[in-house]
Amino acid sequence: MISREKHDRMANAIRFLSMDAVEHANSGHPGLPMGAADIATVLFTRFMTHDPKKPSWPDRDRFVLSAGHGSMLIYSLLYLLGYEDITIDEIRNFRQLGSRTAGHPEFGHAAGIETTTGPLGQGIANSVGMAIAERILNARFGDDLVDHYTYVLAGDGCLMEGISQEALALAGHLKLNKLIVLFDDNQISIDGPISLSDSTDQCERFAASGWNTMRCDGHDPEAIAKAIEAARASDRPTMIAFRTTIGFGAPTKSGSAKVHGSPLGKEEIAGARKALGWDADPFVVPSDILDDWRLAGLRSAKERKAWEERLTAADAETRGEFERRMRGALPESFDAVVAEYKQTLVAEPPKVATRKSSEMALEAINAIVTETIGGSADLTGSNNTKTSQTKPITPEDFSGRYIHYGIREHGMAAAMNGMALHGGIIPYGGTFLTFSDYARPAMRLASLMQIRSIFVMTHDSIGLGEDGPTHQPVEHLAALRAIPNHYVFRPADAVEAAECWQAALKAEKTPSTLALSRQNLAPQRLEHEEDNLCARGAYELAGSEDEAEVALFATGSEVEIAMAAKALLDAAGHPARVVSVPCFELFEEQTADYRKAVIGKAKVNVAIEAGIRQGWDAIIGSEGVFIGMTGFGASAPAPVLYKHFGITAEAAAAAAQKRLATLG
Numbered sequence: 001m002i003s004r005e006k007h008d009r010m011a012n013a014i015r016f017l018s019m020d021a022v023e024h025a026n027s028g029h030p031g032l033p034m035g036a037a038d039i040a041t042v043l044f045t046r047f048m049t050h051d052p053k054k055p056s057w058p059d060r061d062r063f064v065l066s067a068g069h070g071s072m073l074i075y076s077l078l079y080l081l082g083y084e085d086i087t088i089d090e091i092r093n094f095r096q097l098g099s100r101t102a103g104h105p106e107f108g109h110a111a112g113i114e115t116t117t118g119p120l121g122q123g124i125a126n127s128v129g130m131a132i133a134e135r136i137l138n139a140r141f142g143d144d145l146v147d148h149y150t151y152v153l154a155g156d157g158c159l160m161e162g163i164s165q166e167a168l169a170l171a172g173h174l175k176l177n178k179l180i181v182l183f184d185d186n187q188i189s190i191d192g193p194i195s196l197s198d199s200t201d202q203c204e205r206f207a208a209s210g211w212n213t214m215r216c217d218g219h220d221p222e223a224i225a226k227a228i229e230a231a232r233a234s235d236r237p238t239m240i241a242f243r244t245t246i247g248f249g250a251p252t253k254s255g256s257a258k259v260h261g262s263p264l265g266k267e268e269i270a271g272a273r274k275a276l277g278w279d280a281d282p283f284v285v286p287s288d289i290l291d292d293w294r295l296a297g298l299r300s301a302k303e304r305k306a307w308e309e310r311l312t313a314a315d316a317e318t319r320g321e322f323e324r325r326m327r328g329a330l331p332e333s334f335d336a337v338v339a340e341y342k343q344t345l346v347a348e349p350p351k352v353a354t355r356k357s358s359e360m361a362l363e364a365i366n367a368i369v370t371e372t373i374g375g376s377a378d379l380t381g382s383n384n385t386k387t388s389q390t391k392p393i394t395p396e397d398f399s400g401r402y403i404h405y406g407i408r409e410h411g412m413a414a415a416m417n418g419m420a421l422h423g424g425i426i427p428y429g430g431t432f433l434t435f436s437d438y439a440r441p442a443m444r445l446a447s448l449m450q451i452r453s454i455f456v457m458t459h460d461s462i463g464l465g466e467d468g469p470t471h472q473p474v475e476h477l478a479a480l481r482a483i484p485n486h487y488v489f490r491p492a493d494a495v496e497a498a499e500c501w502q503a504a505l506k507a508e509k510t511p512s513t514l515a516l517s518r519q520n521l522a523p524q525r526l527e528h529e530e531d532n533l534c535a536r537g538a539y540e541l542a543g544s545e546d547e548a549e550v551a552l553f554a555t556g557s558e559v560e561i562a563m564a565a566k567a568l569l570d571a572a573g574h575p576a577r578v579v580s581v582p583c584f585e586l587f588e589e590q591t592a593d594y595r596k597a598v599i600g601k602a603k604v605n606v607a608i609e610a611g612i613r614q615g616w617d618a619i620i621g622s623e624g625v626f627i628g629m630t631g632f633g634a635s636a637p638a639p640v641l642y643k644h645f646g647i648t649a650e651a652a653a654a655a656a657q658k659r660l661a662t663l664g
Contacts, residue, residue, distance in 0.1 A: 002045060002046075002221070004221065006292060007038070007041060007042075007045075007221045008276075009286075009289050009292075010041050010045065010080075010289055010292055010293060010296075011037040011038050011040075011041040012037070012249070012276050012277075012278055013076070013080055013285050013289050013290070013293065014033055014034075014037040014040060014041065014073060014076040014077065014080070015033065015034045015037050015248070015249055015272070015276070015278075016272075016273070016276075016278050016280070016282075017072065017075075017076040017079070017080075017091055017283070017285065018030050018033035018034060018037075018072035018073065018076055019034065019250075019263075019264050019269055019272065020269070020282040020283055021072050021075070021076075021091050021092070021094035021101070021283075022072060022094070022263050022264070023263045023264060023265075023266070023269060023282075024092060024094065024282070024283075025094045025095040025096065025263075026263055027095050027103070027263070028071075028072060028094065028095060028103065028261075028263065029069040029070050029071075029072075029260060029261050030072065030247065030250075030259060030263065030264055031070075031186075031188070031246040031247040031259035031260045031261075032067055032069065032070025032073060032155060032184060032186075032246065032260075033070050033072045033073035033076060034246070034247050034248045034249055034250065034254075034259070035184060035186050035218070035244040035245055035246040035247060035248045036070065036073060036153060036182075036184045036218070036242075036244060037073070037248070038218060038219050038220075038221060038224060038244075038248075039153065039182055039184070039218055039224055039242055039244070040073055040077055040153070041221070042221050042224040042225050042228065043063070043151060043182070043224075043228065044063075044077060044081065044296060045296040045299070046225055046228075047061075047149075047151075047225075047228055047229075047232070048061050048063060048151070048300070049061045049148060049149075049300045049303055050063075050112075050300055051297075051298075051300050051301055051304045052078075052081050052082040052083045052084070052111075052112070052297045052298075053082075053301070054304055055083060055111035055112055056111065057304050057307070058145075058146075058322075058326050058423065058424070059145065059146060059147065059148050059304075059307050060148060060300075060304075061148045061149045061150070061151060062114050062127070062130050062148070062149075062150045062151065062422070063112075063114065063151050063152075063153075064114055064115055064117065064123045064124070064126060064127045064130070064150065064151070064152045064153070065105055065117055065123060065153050066117055066120070066121070066122070066123025066124045066126075066127070066152050066153060066154040066155070066158045067117070067120070067123070067153060067154055067155035067157065067158055067184060068104040068105050068116075068117030068118035068119075068120075068123060069104060069118065069157075069261070070153075070155070070184075071101070071102070071103065071104050071105050071118075072091075072094065072101075073153070074105055074112070074113065075090070075091055075094065075101045075105075076091070077112075078110060078111075078112045078113075079091055080285065080290065080293035080294075080297075081112075081293055081294070081296060081297035082293075082294045082297040082298075083110065083111055083112045083297075084111070085100055085109075085110035085111050085112070086100060086101065086110055086112070088283055090110075091283065092283055103118070104116070104117060104118030105117050105118070106448075107421065107449045107451075108449065108450065114126075114130070114421060115417070115418065115421050115449070116445055116448055116449050119441055119445065120155075120157040120158045120160070120161045121157075121158050121159075121160075121161030121162070121163040121164045121167070121414075122163065122414055122417075122441065122442065122445060123152060123154065123158065124152050124154050124158050124159075124163075124164050124167055124168070124181065125163050125164070125166070125167035125410070125411050125414030125415055125418070125442070126414055126415070126417050126418035126421060127150050127152040127167075127179060127181075127418060128167045128168075128170055128171045128176065128179065128411070128414075128415045128418060129414065129415035129416060129417060129418020129419040129420075129421070129422065129427070130150045130418040130419070130421065130422045131150045131171065131176040131178055131179035131237070131418075132174065132176065132393075132398075132403070132415060132418070132419060133418065133419040133422035133423075133424065133425050134146060134148060134150065134178060134422065135174075135176065135178070135398040136373060136393070136398050136401075136425060137325075137424050137425070138398065139397070139398040139399040140399070141318065141322055144310045144314070145307070145310065145311060145314070145318075145322060148178070149178045149179075149180060149232065150178060150179050150180070151180050151182060152179070152180070152181045152182065153182045153184060154181055154182070154183055154184065155183075155184045155186070156184075156185070156186070156187070156188075156189055156194050156198070157189060159183070159200075159202055159205075160197075160198060162410070163410045163411055163414060163441075163442075165205075165209075166406075166408035166410055166411025166412075167408075167411045167414065167415065168181075168205075168206060168209050168211065168237075168239075169209045169210075169406070169408070169411075170405065170406065170408060170411055170415065171209075171211070171237045172206075172209035172210025172211050172236070172237060173209075173210060173395065173406075174393070174394075174395050175210065175235065175236055175237070175395040176237045177234050177235050177236050177237060177238075179237040179238075180228065180231045180232070180237070180238050180239075180240070181206075181237070181238070181239040181240070182228075182240055182242060183202060183239055183240060183241045183242060184218070184242060184244055185202070185218070185241045185242055185243050185244065186243075186244045186245065186246040186255075188246045188255070188256065188257055188260060189257070189260070190257060190260050190261050191257065192257045193257075202239070202241060203215060203239065203241050206239040210236060210237075211236055211237050211238060211239050212231065212234040212235075212236045212237065212238040212239075213238070213239050213240075213241070214227050214230065214231070214238065214239075214240045214241070215240075215241045215243070216240055216241070216242050216243070217242070217243055218242030218243055218244035219244060219245070219248065224242065227240045227242075228240070246259055246260060247259025247260075247264070249272045249275055249276045250264055250268050250271070250272050251268065251271035251272060251274075251275050252268060252271070253268055311323075321370075322424075325371050325423070325424040325425070326423050326424050328423065328426075328452070328508050330369060330505060330506065331368050331369060333368060334365075334368060334369060334502075334505070335502070337364060337365070337367075337368045338364070338365070338498055338499075338501075338502045338532075339530060341361070341364040341498055342495055342498055342499070342528060342529075343528050345494045345495050345498065345523075345525075346495065346525065346526060346527060346528045349493075349494070349523035349525075349526060350494050350523065351520050351521065351522055351523060352494060352520055352521070353516070353517045353518055353519055353520050353521065354460075354491050354492075354493070354494075354496075354497050354516040354517045354521060354556065354557075355382070355383065355384045355458040355459075355516040355517060355518060356384055357491065357493065357494035357496075357497035357498070357516075358384055358385075358456060358458075358491075358497050358501065358514060358516050359384035359385070359386075359387065360494060360497075360498075361494075361497050361498040361501045362374070362385070362387050362501065363387045363388065363389075364498075365501055365505070366387045366389040366390060366401070367389060369426065369505065370389075370401075371424060371425050371426050372390075372401065372425075372426050372427075372428060373390075373393075373401050373402070373403065373419060373425050373426070373427050373428070374386060374387070374390045374401060374402045374403070374427075374428055374429070374430075375402060375403035375404070375405050375412060375416075375427070375428070375429040375430070376404070376405065376429060376430040376431065376456075377405050377406065377407055377408055377409045377412050377429070377430065377431040377435070378404070378405070378406055378407045379430060379431055379432065379458075380404070380430075382430075382432070382458060382459065382518075383430030383431065383456055383458050384430075384458070384516075385402075385428065385429070385430040385456055386402055389401060390402035392404060403415075403429070405429060409431045409435050409436075409438035409439040410438050410439055410441065410442060412429045412431070412439065413429065413439035413442035413443055413446075413453070413455065414442040414445075415427075416428070416429050416442075416446075416453045416455075417442055417445060417446050417449070417451060417453050419453075420446070420451040420452055420453045421449070421451060426452055426454070426505065427453055427454070428453075428454035428455070428456055429454075429455065429456065430455075430456035430457070430458060431456075431457065431458075432457065432458060432459040432464075432471060432473075433457035433458065433459055433460045433461075433473040433476050433477075433515050434459070434470070434471050434472065434473040434476060435457075436455070436457055436473075436476055436479075436480060436513070437476070437479075439455065440479070440480075443455060443480070443483065443486070443511065443513070444483055444486075446486075446511035447483050447484060447485040447486040447510070447511055448485070450485060450509040450510065451509070451511060452504075452505075452507060452508050452509070452510070452511060452512075453511040453512075454504050454505070454511065454512050454513075454514070455511070455512070455513045455514070456513075456514050456516065457476075457513055457514065457515050457516065458515075458516045458517075458518060459471060459472075459473075459516075459517075459518045460473060460477075460490065460515040460516055460517055460518075460556060460557075461473060461517070461556070461557060461610035461611065462474075462610050462629070462633040462634075462638065462641045462642070462645065462647075463517055463518055463519045463557050463610060463638045463641075463642070464518045464519075464638070465518070465519075465635075465636065465637050465638040465641065466635055466636065466637060467635070468633065468634065468635030469632040469633040469634060469635070472632070472633035473515075473611065474611055474612055474629045474631070474632055474633060475611065475612050475614070476515075476611070477490065477515060477555075477609070477611045477612075477615075478611060478612055478614035478615050480513050480515075481584050481585070481615050482615075485509075485510050485511075486510065486511055486512070486513065486585065487503070487504065487507060487510055487511070487512040487513070487583055487585050487586060488512075488513045488515060488583065488584065488585065489503070489504065489512060489513065489514045489515065489534070489582055489583050490514075490515040490516075490555040490556035490582055490583075491514070491516070491534065491556060491582050492521065492524050492541075492554075492555070492556055492557070492559035492560070492580055492582065493521055493522070493523045493524045493525055493559075494523065495523070495524075495525035496524070496525065496533075496534050496580070496582055497514075497516070499532045499533060499534035499535065499582075500512075500514055500534050500582060500583070501514070502532055502534075502535070503532060503534055503535045503583070503586065506535075515556065516556075517556060517557045518638075519557060519638050521556075521557055521559075521560060522560045524541060524559055524560065524563065524580070525541075533580075534582040534583060534586075535586060536586060536587065536590055536594070536598075537581065537582070537583045537584065537585065537586030537587025537588065537589065537590060538553070538579055538580065538581040538582070538583075538587040538598050538619070539579065539580060539598060540577060540578070540579055540598060541559065541563070541578045541579060541580040542563060542566060542577060542578040543577050544570075544575040544576060544577045545575065546575040547575065547601075548575050548576055548577040548600065548602045549569075549574045549575055549576065549602055549603050549604065549660060550566075550569050550574055550575075550576040550577075550602050550603070550604045550605075550606060550656045550660070551576070551577050551578075551579060551599070551600050551602035551604070551605050551606070552565055552566055552576055552577065552578045552579070552606050552608065552652065552656075553578075553579045553581050553605065553606065553607045553608070553616075553619055553620060554578070554579075554580065554581065554607065554608040554609060555580070555581050555582060555609050556582075556609070556610075557610065558608040558609050558610055558627075558647065559578070559580050561608055561642075561647065561648065561649050561652065562578045562606075562608050562649075562652065563578055564649030565606075565608070565649040565650075565652035565653045565656070566578050567649075568649055568650065568653035569653050569656060569657070572653070572657065574656065574657060574660060576602075576656070577600065577602065579598055579599075579600075581619065584615060584618075584619075587619075588618075599619060603660060603663055604624075604625060604656050604659045604660055604663070605619070605620035605621060605623075605624040605625070606620065606624065606625040606626075606627060606652055606655065606656050607619065607620045607624060607625070607626050607627065607628070608627045608628065608647065608652055609627075609628045610628060610629060610642070610645075610647050611628055611629055612628065612629055612630070613626040613628060613630075625652075625655045625656060625659055627646065627647055627651060627652045627655060628647060629645060629647075633645075
């Protein structure tokens with residue numbers, strides 16, 4: 001038991017480190033860490049199971065600061081608890097170039113930061129994925145190795161964002177009882193009182209989605225502890241609404257929007273020091289308080305060592321599998337399994353949609369990579385993301401490997417990120433490519449965090465046909481290719497689909513999107529190739545016996561159009577070659593010599609893709625011919641649409657010949 005006096009001084013250490021750092025940077029959000037300091041102090045001194053000396057301990061509790069603008073809260077905590085990455089100098093350099101203490105918490109910048117937050121609502125949705133991962137791994141490895149909580153500090157903004165409803169509804173449905181949301185209910189947003197824009201009873205809202213809910217004074221340490229203790233005993237996820245005063249301790253600005261997103265100013269900080277009895281200079285924590293915090297940081301060391309003993313005592317197979325999964329390493333036989341599968345495809349080439357090719361590849365992959373967890377946003381039969389190994393996960397049984405996310409694309413993508421961040425799991429989830437717009441903020445964060453989330457996006461073009469332009473992606477390939485550190489794969493047949501899956505799974509620090517067709521596609525890879533050609537991003541599929549006059553570049557369903565156009569051009573006396581371009585980003589990673597050789601020296605370059613041109617000029621040049629879309633699609637059968645929009649072999653060949661004629 002910590003005395004009230006000691007608690008207050010420990011909480012004030014968070015408050016003053018936070019306000020001093022924001023003041024020094026002349027930028028930031030002091031209000032949240034000042035208001036939530038009591039909650040954080042109770043959580044980390046009495047409940048959080050973690051070890052600053054072994055910050056990646058797999059069975060640690062996870063803490064997610066969903067309200068990432070209050071980043072100085074977590075930076076202060078990490079420094080005070082003894083995490084080596086966050087020193088007092090890092091806190092002095094808050095929001096400065098090269099510091100670990102970025103404006104919002106960034107995963108990978110410092111141990112103890114479990115996810116990148118700032119875009120509101122993402123953190124709470126990530127935490128749902130973390131809690132799902134904990135339950136899945138618990139079902140596989142038992143309480144001895146996996147038994148921990150996920151705590152989330154969220155603010156009004158997190159709960160206003162629509163993604164929060166998707167996430168909390170899924171968590172309530174799955175009865176994720178080891179997920180605890182600490183709601184900093186300070187009733188203030190940047191514009192002013194929450195009442196300006198919202199009158200939702202958040203407790204009632206969570207309760208309606210199957211959560212246990214409580215209300216609590218966020219400045220009463222014993223009440224806070226009692227509420228968290230009750231939450232830990234619940235059979236459902238819990239949301240505790242802690243009524244707090246934003247900017248607690250600031251004499252004239254506390255409880256107002258003035259303390260939300262701006263430095264307090266020297267006079268206000270001086271007043272806070274007087275009001276809270278804090279005599280230390282800026283960035284100085286009195287030694288006795290720092291000692292108390294460092295002691296709190298050691299509270300779980302014995303538990304961590306006991307866990308390590310249990311892992312050591314586990315049988316070799318269990319220990320090896322657990323450690324491999326947590327390292328993120330694929331099984332040693334993975335490449336051999338893919339190579340063997342590719343041989344079967346060449347022996348009996350299937351003419352199927354690449355969404356089906358993806359399912360076929362997953363059937364082989366899921367048998368060997370047992371940590372894959374699939375799912376779909378209510379489009380399982382269309383996305384083809386379920387295989388024989390992936391029985392559904394239910395509230396009563398987490399031994400399965402498939403999540404029915406419901407119609408929640410954004411929540412799905414963010415939960416997948418949380419699963420990937422947790423470790424021990426490789427998540428993939430599906431929807432239609434056009435609905436990547438709903439998931440894109442989370443997809444972008446996956447790229448920023450350098451994690452292995454795999455997004456299966458089917459119905460990748462006008463080839464989906466009759467559903468019409470609302471469902472036909474036109475700009476989406478270009479939009480996703482614009483995200484740094486994101487692989488966008490568009491395979492042309494079953495062999496390419498297998499290779500794209502192989503490349504995606506081996507990319508430990510890059511998320512991937514697989515854009516897959518609804519319509520059946522003719523096989524293109526008819527000879528076995530041991531190497532993964534798709535991993536090169538682009539490769540020559542069909543060369544020319546003579547020096548090519550025309551080079552045809554295509555992706556996905558348009559590769560067979562390019563092959564047909566080559567036949568027409570060859571017959572007309574214009575030798576042509578075809579280059580399949582399944583992944584722009586991987587092609588860009590190849591050597592300059594390889595890229596130059598693949599692009600070649602043909603007089604005319606033609607790109608064929610049922611999307612917009614954006615991005616293609618890097619391959620075909622600004623003078624290249626583009627056969628694709630310049631506007632939205634229409635509702636009709638796929639063959640009719642391709643002819644209507646001029647995405648045909650005849651159109652490509654004619655355009656190439658016309659360009660050749662102008663060149664003389």
